[in-house]
């Protein structure tokens with residue numbers, strides 16, 4: 001059995017450290033945000049900016065921020081981009097070793113001050129399976145009497161060595177909206193990067209690959225037909241908080257989502273589980 005321990009970052013945030021025969025991982029209570037996952041004998045599977053100081057109240061620039069209960073801008077005054085879940089404290093509900101695989105469950109209690117953003121009676125949990133691969137599930141339950149609409153994403157940041165040589169595959173047949181325009185039909189199966197890319201894909205198949213010079217990362221999704229593919233390129237990198245000007249060279253985001261026509265419409269009593277699985281292959 002591996003080891004699970006609780007620590008505090010020098011700047012205040014508390015986190016869980018996981019060490020097992022299969023992997024090492026670090027998960028912060030703020031946002032239930034994993035910022036490091038290293039399968040044993042392999043390179044890190046998640047990217048995080050060294051410009052981030054892990055100060056409380058900001059989402060960490062890397063790993064997997066949870067965008068919930070809306071993705072992007074809600075449009076209403078004062079509603080934060082990508083929802084509020086990524087900057088709130090989550091609670092650890094359970095941990096269970098399944099051999100060398102660790103299962104962790106976190107829950108978010110909606111505070112009174114957040115009721116203006118989210119007056120609905122829902123339950124949200126984030127589940128991790130930490131083994132040779134990383135599986136993350138965002139689980140929603142509608143406990144109220146009215147249908148609830150949610151848009152969401154597991155905003156995964158990946159290390160890709162060099163954006164100029166990255167090939168992202170698995171996009172054939174999908175459609176995307178970019179910078180508010182489209183939908184465009186995806187041409188071919190592959191995406192290359194030579195400019196700012198901010199695509200919201202729909203009708204997307206369940207598995208994509210990121211081919212880097214260090215190996216191929218496979219990203220698969222369940223109960224999700226949409227994903228976001230993002231690299232800020234040169235100009236936007238200069239404007240982003242907790243991000244170095246050159247960081248765009250070594251990261252890409254491929255975010256398992258339920259957005260646009262793939263948004264959740266949860267009927268009373270309904271449960272939905274968005275899952276992403278990430279591994280070197």
Ligand SMILES: O=P(O)(O)OC[C@H]1O[C@H](O)[C@H](O)[C@@H](O)[C@@H]1O
Nearest residue numbers: 059081082198228229230240253
């Ligand atoms: O800076 P953040 O609020 O974390 O957002 C980072 C990025 O998230 C998504 O990928 C959006 O599609 C981008 O437009 C946005 O810039």
